[in-house]
Amino acid sequence: xxxxxxxxxxxxxxxxxxxxxxxxxxxxxxxxxxxxxxxxxxxxxxxxxxxxxxxxxxxxxxxxxxxxxxxxxxxxxxxxxxxxxxxxxxxxxxxxxxxxxxxxxxxxxxxxxxxxxxxxxxxxxxxxxxxxxxxxxxxxxxxxxxxxxxxxxxxxxxxxxxxxxxxxxxxxxxxxxxxxxxxxxxxxxxxxxxxxxxxxxxxxxxxxxxxxxxxxxxxxxxxxxxxxxxxxxxxxxxxxxxxxxxxxxxxxxxxxxxxxxxxxxxxxxxxxxxxxxxxxxxxxxxxxxxxxxxxxxxxxxxxxxxxxxxxxxxxxxxxxxxxxxxxxxxxxxxxxxxxxxxxxxxxxxxxxxxxxxxxxxxxxxxxxxxxxxxxxxxxxxxxxxxxxxxxxxxxxxxxxxxxxxxxxxxxxxxxxxxxxxxxxxxxxxxxxxxxxxxxxxxxxxxxxxxxxxxxxxxxxxxxxxxxxxxxxxxxxxxxxxxxxxxxxxxxxxxxxxxxxxxxxxxxxxxxxxxxxxxxxxxxxxxxxxxxxxxxxxxxxxxxxxxxxxxxxxxxxxxxxxxxxxx
Amino acid sequence: xxxxxxxxxxxxxxxxxxxxxxxxxxxxxxxxxxxxxxxxxxxxxxxxxxxxxxxxxxxxxxxxxxxxxxxxxxxxxxxxxxxxxxxxxxxxxxxxxxxxxxxxxxxxxxxxxxxxxxxxxxxxxxxxxxxxxxxxxxxxxxxxxxxxxxxxxxxxxxxxxxxxxxxxxxxxxxxxxxxxxxxxxxxxxxxxxxxxxxxxxxxxxxxxxxxxxxxxxxxxxxxxxxxxxxxxxxxxxxxxxxxxxxxxxxxxxxxxxxxxxxxxxxxxxxxxxxxxxxxxxxxxxxxxxxxxxxxxxxxxxxxxxxxxxxxxxxxxxxxxxxxxxxxxxxxxxxxxxxxxxxxxxxxxxxxxxxxxxxxxxxxxxxxxxxxxxxxxxxxxxxxxxxxxxxxxxxxxxxxxxxxxxxxxxxxxxxxxxxxxxxxxxxxx
Numbered sequence: 001x002x003x004x005x006x007x008x009x010x011x012x013x014x015x016x017x018x019x020x021x022x023x024x025x026x027x028x029x030x031x032x033x034x035x036x037x038x039x040x041x042x043x044x045x046x047x048x049x050x051x052x053x054x055x056x057x058x059x060x061x062x063x064x065x066x067x068x069x070x071x072x073x074x075x076x077x078x079x080x081x082x083x084x085x086x087x088x089x090x091x092x093x094x095x096x097x098x099x100x101x102x103x104x105x106x107x108x109x110x111x112x113x114x115x116x117x118x119x120x121x122x123x124x125x126x127x128x129x130x131x132x133x134x135x136x137x138x139x140x141x142x143x144x145x146x147x148x149x150x151x152x153x154x155x156x157x158x159x160x161x162x163x164x165x166x167x168x169x170x171x172x173x174x175x176x177x178x179x180x181x182x183x184x185x186x187x188x189x190x191x192x193x194x195x196x197x198x199x200x201x202x203x204x205x206x207x208x209x210x211x212x213x214x215x216x217x218x219x220x221x222x223x224x225x226x227x228x229x230x231x232x233x234x235x236x237x238x239x240x241x242x243x244x245x246x247x248x249x250x251x252x253x254x255x256x257x258x259x260x261x262x263x264x265x266x267x268x269x270x271x272x273x274x275x276x277x278x279x280x281x282x283x284x285x286x287x288x289x290x291x292x293x294x295x296x297x298x299x300x301x302x303x304x305x306x307x308x309x310x311x312x313x314x315x316x317x318x319x320x321x322x323x324x325x326x327x328x329x330x331x332x333x334x335x336x337x338x339x340x341x342x343x344x345x346x347x348x349x350x351x352x353x354x355x356x357x358x359x360x361x362x363x364x365x366x367x368x369x370x371x372x373x374x375x376x377x378x379x380x381x382x383x384x385x386x387x388x389x390x391x392x393x394x395x396x397x398x399x400x401x402x403x404x405x406x407x408x409x410x411x412x413x414x415x416x417x418x419x420x421x422x423x424x425x426x427x428x429x430x431x432x433x434x435x436x437x438x439x440x441x442x443x444x445x446x447x448x449x450x451x452x453x454x455x456x457x458x459x460x461x462x463x464x465x466x467x468x469x470x471x472x473x474x475x476x477x478x479x480x481x482x483x484x485x486x487x488x489x490x491x492x493x494x495x496x497x498x499x500x501x502x503x504x505x506x507x508x509x510x511x512x513x514x515x516x517x518x519x520x521x522x523x524x525x526x527x528x529x530x531x532x533x534x535x536x537x538x539x540x541x542x543x544x545x546x547x548x549x550x551x552x553x554x555x556x557x558x559x560x561x562x563x564x565x566x
Numbered sequence: 567x568x569x570x571x572x573x574x575x576x577x578x579x580x581x582x583x584x585x586x587x588x589x590x591x592x593x594x595x596x597x598x599x600x601x602x603x604x605x606x607x608x609x610x611x612x613x614x615x616x617x618x619x620x621x622x623x624x625x626x627x628x629x630x631x632x633x634x635x636x637x638x639x640x641x642x643x644x645x646x647x648x649x650x651x652x653x654x655x656x657x658x659x660x661x662x663x664x665x666x667x668x669x670x671x672x673x674x675x676x677x678x679x680x681x682x683x684x685x686x687x688x689x690x691x692x693x694x695x696x697x698x699x700x701x702x703x704x705x706x707x708x709x710x711x712x713x714x715x716x717x718x719x720x721x722x723x724x725x726x727x728x729x730x731x732x733x734x735x736x737x738x739x740x741x742x743x744x745x746x747x748x749x750x751x752x753x754x755x756x757x758x759x760x761x762x763x764x765x766x767x768x769x770x771x772x773x774x775x776x777x778x779x780x781x782x783x784x785x786x787x788x789x790x791x792x793x794x795x796x797x798x799x800x801x802x803x804x805x806x807x808x809x810x811x812x813x814x815x816x817x818x819x820x821x822x823x824x825x826x827x828x829x830x831x832x833x834x835x836x837x838x839x840x841x842x843x844x845x846x847x848x849x850x851x852x853x854x855x856x857x858x859x860x861x862x863x864x865x866x867x868x869x870x871x872x873x874x875x876x877x878x879x880x881x882x883x884x885x886x887x888x889x890x891x892x893x894x895x896x897x898x899x900x901x902x903x904x905x906x907x908x909x910x911x912x913x914x915x916x917x918x919x920x921x922x923x924x925x926x927x928x929x930x931x932x933x934x935x936x937x938x939x940x941x942x943x944x945x946x947x948x949x950x951x952x953x954x955x956x957x958x959x960x961x962x963x964x965x966x967x968x969x970x971x972x973x974x975x976x977x978x979x980x981x982x983x984x985x986x987x988x989x990x991x992x993x994x
Contacts, residue, residue, distance in 0.1 A: 062866075064962055070865045072688050074883055077869030083879030090667050090881050092869030099866045122697065125964040129656060129956060130866050149733075191704055192810060193845035205734070321841065330692035331838060334962065335847070337699025345692070539733050541699040541726060543571040546582045546965055 053112030053462025062130030110464025135509025143176030227446030243284035267303025304363030306386035317341030575950030578852030578960030600720035643901035652854035653906030655955025687830035703732035712819025768792025910935030
C-alpha cells in the first residue's frame, strides 16, 4: 500500500494536544508516520479541518433488534434508498438503514469506528455477521449483562470475583467488547411483564437490586482490567421524574481508574426528566450536569433527540411497551432467555409536542452545561433520538446560539418555561466538537491503546478531512455551512486508504472487529464451573459447545487482551 | 466416529443436541433426532453429478460447464427470478442477494408461500416475541394455533414447551396448560388441556371474540362463535389472563387460511392486549431450518425480508407484485435459479408450468419435483452434513451448523460464488 501525504491540513487532534495547527500528516502501511514514503499520494487539504476518524461510542447498527427494526418497517426502508453505483451496493432505509447504508453514510461523514450499543450474547453471531457487512468501520459490541442469571446469582452471593469470571467467559464467547447494562434488573423483571422503579427495587425472584448489580459490575470490570468501563443505560428511561434515579446511579460510581471513567452513562437526555407526569415534565439537565461536573469518574453521552421520524430500539423491553402505550403505532418485543430483553417501536418527534421540545432541549443542555467536553459525548443513541445523519445539525446547534434561537421560534412556545436552554450563551468551538466526536470516545472506550482517536505517529491512519476552513467560517453565524461541512467529508481515510470522497464511497471496505479477552486463572474459568455449565444443560436452549461465536465470524478480529486481577 | 451437539438442518426448531455417528462419508446412526431428522441425516438419494436436459433424457456435465451455462442463462434473461434459499446457510444466501442485485433480478425465499402473510402482519402491528428458552423457563400457558407440532416440528413440545421443564416451571407436564386451536383433531390436540375446534375459516372471528373478552366485553359474545361455545371462549381467555407467562405459537393453518395476514394481525393484537394484563408472546412456527435466516440476510442487505425486486436498480418490495408466485403467474419471468427448495412441489400449477417453459436451473443435493421442471441441476453438499454455515432458528437465535465430514460435493457458497464472479465479470 503506497502512502499518503496530507498537506496543509488544519489539524485538531485533542489527544495529541494539537488544538488547531496547519500541518502535514504522513501515512504509510495504514499508520500515521513521521515521514511519507516516496511516491506517496499527495492530498492538498488546503487549510481544511482535519480530524481523527470519527468514533461513535453508542449507536444501534447491527444485530437482532436492529434487523428486526428493518424487517418490520418497509415504510422506513422506502424512505431512504439508493441504487448500486460503482463499488456501492444498493441501500435502503432512513432511520434503520441496511448495513451498507449505515456504513456508507457514516463513512461519508468521516466516521471510521462504531460501537454497537447492545448485543445479547446468545445472538452475538448475528451481530458479527452484520459487522462484516458494515465494511467501512471498525466495529465493537457492547455485550448485555443486565438480566444475566449467572451475574445476578453472583451479585446475590456478593461474589464480585465470580461476576468478573462470568463476564470474562461471556465476552470471550460472544466476542464482545464491553459490559453493557440496560435497565439492570428491569429486563429480567420484564420476563414477567414487570419492571423496576428505582435502583433499590428488588428484581423479582432474584432478590438483588439494580444498585447492587451496577456496583458489582463496576468493580468486576476493573478486576478484569477491561479497556472500557461499565456502559450503563439507567433504570426508568423516559419516565417523568427519572432524574432522581439517574442521580442515585451517579452516586454509585466510585473512582477506580486513573486512565478513564469508571462509569459511562449512555443517552442521558432520556434520563434527565423532572416533573411527575407528561404534563409537567421539565428539564433537570442542571442537576445532572452538576453531578457529572463534580465527578470526573463519570462520562456520559447526550442521546440528543431531533425532530422527525425515527425508530426506537433498545434492550429495555418494558420501556418500549410503555412507549407503545403512548404511541399505539406498532410494537415488537424480543426477550432473550437468561440474559436480557428488547423492544422496538417507530416514533415521531414533533416540534408541536411540548414533551418532545423539552427532550430536544435537554440533550443540548447536557452538552452545553457539562464543563469538560471529555465528559459529554455527542450521540443520538442512533436511531433512538434520531438517525446518526443528524449529527451535523447537532454540531451546528451546539456551535451557534443564533441557530438555537432560530429553532426556538419554530417549536412549542411554552418550551422555554420548562427548560434552561435559551438562557445558555455557550457556543462550543471546533476543538470541543473534535473532543466530543472522536477523542473523548477513544479515551472513554479505552481504544487509544490500539491507535484510535488521534493522529500522532503510530496511530491508525483513520482521518477525516472536512470541506470547512476554520479560518474563514464563523460557526456562530455560518451554521448552515458547518452543517453541510460535517455531512460530507472531502476525504475519509480508513487505515491508510481513501475510502470516501465528496460523499461517495470509492473502495470496497475491509473492517476489523475489536473484542476483549480477559485472561483469568483456571479456578475462575467458568467453562469448567459446574453451576455455570448447568445453565446450558438445563435452562438455555442452545448447547454450551454451540454457544460461542466461532473465529470464522471475525475475519479481521482485533483482540485486546487483559490480565484479570483474580 | 460419534459427533456430539450436532445441529439438525430440517425444521425451524434447529435442535442442536443430536449425536451423529459417521463412517467415512456416511451417517450411520442418529441419536436424539426425531423421525424427520433421522431421514434427513440417513437418507441417501443424492444426485451424483450436475445434469443437463438432453432431448427426452439427461446428460451429466462437469461443474464448470453447468456453472457457466447457468451464468449465461441468467445474463441472457431480462427478468430473472432467484428463488428458494431456505435450505441453505446464510453465507450462501448473502451471495445470492448480491447476485440478484447485480442482475437486477427478483429474489424471493420460501416465506412467499409460507409465513409471508405473517411478515406482512408484523409490518403492520409489530411482533411481541421471545426466544424459545424464555417459554421453556417461564411459560405456564402455551397455545398452539393452527399448528400441529407433533408432526411438523416433532421436538418442539419436548425441547421448548409442553414436556420441557424449566427454571421457573419445575414440572412442565403438571404446571403448564396447553391449549390447541385447530379446525380438526390432530396428534397435538390430543395432548392439549383444552382443544378449541374452530370452523374452517373461522379463526379471525374467534380471535376477535377473545380480544373482546380480554377487553372486558364479555356481554358482547354470542352463544357460539365459529363453532366455539361462549363458555369455552371465556375459559380460554381466563386461562390466558391468569397466566404468569403465556406463549402463542401459530402455524400456516392460520397464515394461509381465509383472512390470511389479517388473521395474524388479529392474533398479534390479542397478544398485545394480553400484555396489558400479564406477560404474553407470540411466534410463528417457521418451517425450513433456515427460512428465518433467509429473511434476516435479505433484510440486512436489502431492507426487506422477502420478495425483493432489483429491476429498478434500488431494492423494491411489494408482496402481491414482487412475490415469486405473482412474477411467475404473470409470465414475466424468463429464467429462474432455484436454490435449496422445491417450488415444483409447492407452487400453484400455473407457476410450475411456467418454470418448465423457461430455462430453470436448480442447485440442490437431491432429485425432487423441481428437477423435472429444470434444464440444469447442480448437486451440492448438504448443509449440516457435509457443509457448514449460519442458520437462524425460528426465534431468531443464530446457530452455526456443523460439517460432519468432507464429502465430494462443493457447497452452495462455492457454486454461487463462481456464478457471481462470471456475472460480475460480464456486468462490471
